[in-house]
Amino acid sequence: MTIQYQSQKVALPYMQLSLLLFILQVVMGLWLACNYAFTLPQGLVDVFSFATSRAIHTNLLVAWMLLGFMGGAYFILPVECERELHSTKIAWLQLILFAGAAVIAVIGFLFGWTQGKPLLEIPVPLDMVIVVAALLFLYNILMTVLRAEKQSVLQWMLVGGVLFLALMYLFGIPFYSSLNADYYYWWWVIHLWVEGAWELITAAIIAFVIIQVTGVNRKVVEKWLYVETGLFLFTGIVGTGHHYYWIGAPHYWLWWGGIFSALEPLPILLMVIDTWLHIRERKNPVVNQLIWVYIVGLALYHFVGAGIWGFIHTLPPINYYTHGSQITVSHGHMAFFGAYALLNLTVFYFALPQFKGIEKYEAKAGYWGFWTMAVSMFFLCLVFGVAGILQVYLERMLDIGYSTAHMMMMFWFKVALFFGVCFLAGVLTTVYHLFTLQPAVEARQG
Amino acid sequence: MTLNNARLVFWVGALVSAAIFGWMTYDFHQQEEKYAHNSKIDEQVVAGKKVWHKYNCNVCHTILGFGAYYAPDMTKAYYRLGENNIISIVMEPEKVYRDSFRKMPNLGVSEEEARNLVRFLHWTADIENRNWPPQDEKYVKAAKMRADQPANVERTDIVLGTCGGCHSFVNQGRNVAGDFSDLARESSFDRTTLIRFMQDPQSVNPDSDMPPQNVTPETAGIIADFILSLR
Ligand code: HEM
Ligand SMILES: [Fe+2]
Numbered sequence: 001m002t003i004q005y006q007s008q009k010v011a012l013p014y015m016q017l018s019l020l021l022f023i024l025q026v027v028m029g030l031w032l033a034c035n036y037a038f039t040l041p042q043g044l045v046d047v048f049s050f051a052t053s054r055a056i057h058t059n060l061l062v063a064w065m066l067l068g069f070m071g072g073a074y075f076i077l078p079v080e081c082e083r084e085l086h087s088t089k090i091a092w093l094q095l096i097l098f099a100g101a102a103v104i105a106v107i108g109f110l111f112g113w114t115q116g117k118p119l120l121e122i123p124v125p126l127d128m129v130i131v132v133a134a135l136l137f138l139y140n141i142l143m144t145v146l147r148a149e150k151q152s153v154l155q156w157m158l159v160g161g162v163l164f165l166a167l168m169y170l171f172g173i174p175f176y177s178s179l180n181a182d183y184y185y186w187w188w189v190i191h192l193w194v195e196g197a198w199e200l201i202t203a204a205i206i207a208f209v210i211i212q213v214t215g216v217n218r219k220v221v222e223k224w225l226y227v228e229t230g231l232f233l234f235t236g237i238v239g240t241g242h243h244y245y246w247i248g249a250p251h252y253w254l255w256w257g258g259i260f261s262a263l264e265p266l267p268i269l270l271m272v273i274d275t276w277l278h279i280r281e282r283k284n285p286v287v288n289q290l291i292w293v294y295i296v297g298l299a300l301y302h303f304v305g306a307g308i309w310g311f312i313h314t315l316p317p318i319n320y321y322t323h324g325s326q327i328t329v330s331h332g333h334m335a336f337f338g339a340y341a342l343l344n345l346t347v348f349y350f351a352l353p354q355f356k357g358i359e360k361y362e363a364k365a366g367y368w369g370f371w372t373m374a375v376s377m378f379f380l381c382l383v384f385g386v387a388g389i390l391q392v393y394l395e396r397m398l399d400i401g402y403s404t405a406h407m408m409m410m411f412w413f414k415v416a417l418f419f420g421v422c423f424l425a426g427v428l429t430t431v432y433h434l435f436t437l438q439p440a441v442e443a444r445q446g
Numbered sequence: 447m448t449l450n451n452a453r454l455v456f457w458v459g460a461l462v463s464a465a466i467f468g469w470m471t472y473d474f475h476q477q478e479e480k481y482a483h484n485s486k487i488d489e490q491v492v493a494g495k496k497v498w499h500k501y502n503c504n505v506c507h508t509i510l511g512f513g514a515y516y517a518p519d520m521t522k523a524y525y526r527l528g529e530n531n532i533i534s535i536v537m538e539p540e541k542v543y544r545d546s547f548r549k550m551p552n553l554g555v556s557e558e559e560a561r562n563l564v565r566f567l568h569w570t571a572d573i574e575n576r577n578w579p580p581q582d583e584k585y586v587k588a589a590k591m592r593a594d595q596p597a598n599v600e601r602t603d604i605v606l607g608t609c610g611g612c613h614s615f616v617n618q619g620r621n622v623a624g625d626f627s628d629l630a631r632e633s634s635f636d637r638t639t640l641i642r643f644m645q646d647p648q649s650v651n652p653d654s655d656m657p658p659q660n661v662t663p664e665t666a667g668i669i670a671d672f673i674l675s676l677r
Contacts, residue, residue, distance in 0.1 A: 035516065036516065039547050039548060039549075040549065041549070042540045042543075042544075042549045042551075042552075045549040045550070045551045046540075046551045046552055049506070049551045050505075050506050050514070050516050051502045051503075051505040051506050051514075051551075054505050054506075054514050054516075055502065055505055112501075112502070114499075114502050115499060116498065116499025116500060116501070116502045116503070116504060116505075117499065117504065118504050118505055118512065118513045118514065121502065121505070153449075153453075175496075175499075177487055177491075177492045177495065178478065178482060178484050178487060179482075179495060179509065179510065179566075179569075179570055179573075180478060180481070180482040180484075180510075180573055181475075181478065181482075183510055183512055184471075184474060186512070219449065222449065222452075223447060223448075223449055223452040224452075226449070226452035226453050226455060226456040227447070227452050227455050227456070229456055230452075230455040230456035230457070230458070230459035230460060231455070231459055233456075233459050233460035233463055233464075234458075234459030234460065234462065234463045235463070236463070237460070237463035237464055237466075237467045238463050238466050238467050238470075240467065241470070243512075244474075245576070245578075246510060246511055246575045246576055246578035247510050247573070247575060248478075248481035248482045248510075248573035248574050248575045249474055249477075249481060250470075250473060250474065250477050250481070252470075253470070256466070256470065260463070320576075320578060320580065321580065323511040323578065323579075324508040324510075324511030324512065324515065324519055324579065325515060326515055328515070329515060395581050396579070396580045396581050398617075399581060399584075399618060400617045400618065401606075401610065401614055401617060401618050401619045401620050401621075402518050402620050403546065403547065403614070403620040403621055403622065404614070404617050404620075404621070406547070406548070407547050410547070
């Protein structure tokens with residue numbers, strides 16, 4: 001299979017850059033684990049601190065996710081709209097602005113140029129560049145969709161998700177004089193992204209991939225799409241309250257946030273069920289089994305990482321003890337990997353062979369990459385979970401001081417470092433495989 | 447289910463939730479004064495918050511439980527440590543944490559910035575956030591009551607609430623400058639010298655790296671008795 005529209009080609013550099021940033025993000029993560037696992041000398045801490053590396057780690061995460069979504073959208077929309085993209089020039093300009101802002105941001109972090117808000121460290125002038133890039137993107141995809149012969153639920157869900165994402169970003173930009181309000185709106189970005197806008201984008205993209213790969217009836221997929229995204233928004237918007245229990249907000253947030261967020265796993269479960277049904281009723285033959293592994297892996301990992309791991313600590317009586325501990329880290333990693341890293345990789349495995357016109361590719365390294373990543377990330381999160389339980393038990397139940405508790409946790413960060421190295425091996429294998437896809441050798445098909 | 451019904455699920459779900467959320471956001475702002483005492487945010491608190499952002503403290507420390515989990519939570523730090531200790535730690539972490547298992551970088555914070563930071567952390571510590579984090583509640587209570595109602599507070603909570611940022615006792619507090627059981631044995635100070643040492647360490651030992659403690663003479667007396675009882 002080859003690409004059907006020339007303008008789809010503009011998605012390729014997005015995806016390649018995205019993969020490179022993924023590698024860098026993971027390398028930075030290993031350095032963070034070293035900071036936790038060992039006592040580093042003051043001289044080193046003074047010049048290259050945990051703070052700098054964490055800012056790079058998390059911002060690269062967001063950057064490669066967004067690049068992947070944008071590349072994915074540019075790849076999908078021509079096929080979905082049955083026409084070329086509105087403008088590939090705009091797409092290139094947008095990529096240059098976005099990548100330029102990312103590079104300057106990382107260099108800036110090294111010199112302490114930051115807005116000082118976790119995950120949203122990018123200083124305001126660079127925020128403006130990002131906003132311009134986002135506007136170009138929105139304009140470009142909107143024009144593409146508006147000029148399409150046939151409009152589909154899927155197109156609008158994608159556009160709507162991107163619009164929602166871009167709007168929420170704005171709430172992270174201003175300076176708030178009250179810390180309380182600051183964090184109220186910080187979660188409009190972080191929570192309403194990962195449990196709102198990004199879920200819409202994921203649902204739309206994965207619906208597209210499923211239609212293409214399985215050949216099932218579009219009508220059925222689009223019905224599921226509406227119901228799932230409707231439930232996502234219904235539970236997820238008020239569910240933002242699960243971050244407002246301890247910031248100094250009215251009491252009823254405990255009930256509303258607790259109950260709505262406890263329902264958030266439902267739409268994710270629906271996604272698992274519909275993926276499974278569509279795969280069972282597939283009309284197309286299995287050509288590259290690896291993409292099916294990714295689709296199923298995404299559905300299940302998404303449910304485990306976001307649904308189960310999120311549910312575990314979302315109710316107020318539990319969250320009182322687990323809040324702000326390594327338990328959150330365990331969930332954050334499981335959910336981001338399970339939902340969004342796997343989504344991007346699924347899209348890359350769908351798109352990249354088409355750029356090369358490969359029908360069936362040699363998949364061995366791809367399987368190794370997938371399983372190494374999936375298994376070591378699972379163990380990594382278990383280890384974070386153990387460290388978190390230890391932290392909560394020692395500090396908050398036994399009332400043991402910070403130093404003693406954290407020195408006991410250091411061992412588990414050495415273990416985390418080990419699984420982190422395994423994970424990096426999986427990432428390198430996967431990225432290498434994606435960059436060097438080869439047609440399968442006929443003999444082996446037999 | 448028809449496509450139209452599915453579309454209905456989408457719009458009703460999204461709009462109902464957004465409407466509830468919108469109302470709650472309105473009410474959150476209405477009640478900010480009650481929970482966060484926003485009218486107490488003065489220029490220094492704002493300046494302190496800007497310092498907090500400028501040095502990216504939040505990417506090592508959590509505050510209100512958000513941020514990175516690498517270093518102690520700052521929500522109630524004001525009550526856990528007091529003004530002088532916060533200033534010394536922030537300005538000279540390499541001294542305070544010389545022997546600690548984990549270092550905080552010297553970020554070059556000026557004295558004025560550090561004072562504003564303390565104002566910001568004081569305002570933060572007074573946010574009514576349902577007593578989170580759990581492990582700090584005893585220190586908040588001790589800090590608020592140790593001056594006028596010491597009888598109503600556990601003695602170890604008074605001691606560790608005051609000195610627990612750097613000294614430990616039976617696994618509580620932090621041992622970056624010695625455990626009280628050891629200090630009690632090694633130090634030869636009498637009661638008066640101990641009290642003087644707490645309030646102005648450099649007047650007793652000019653080379654001391656310990657910052658002066660924000661304690662009233664009464665509280666210092668309680669703590670001195672505690673240390674002497676360990677000998
Ligand atoms: C794919 C979707 C999700 C992603 C990527 C994700 C990611 C994250 C991240 C990164 C954090 C930590 C933020 C910080 O404090 O720095 C977090 C916190 C949290 N998440 Fe999720 N999450 C997802 C879905 C869910 C779901 C569905 C639930 C509930 C069922 C949930 C429950 C929570 C809770 C309760 C916290 C706060 C933890 C605390 O008290 O500190 N998450 N999530
Ligand atoms: Fe959330």
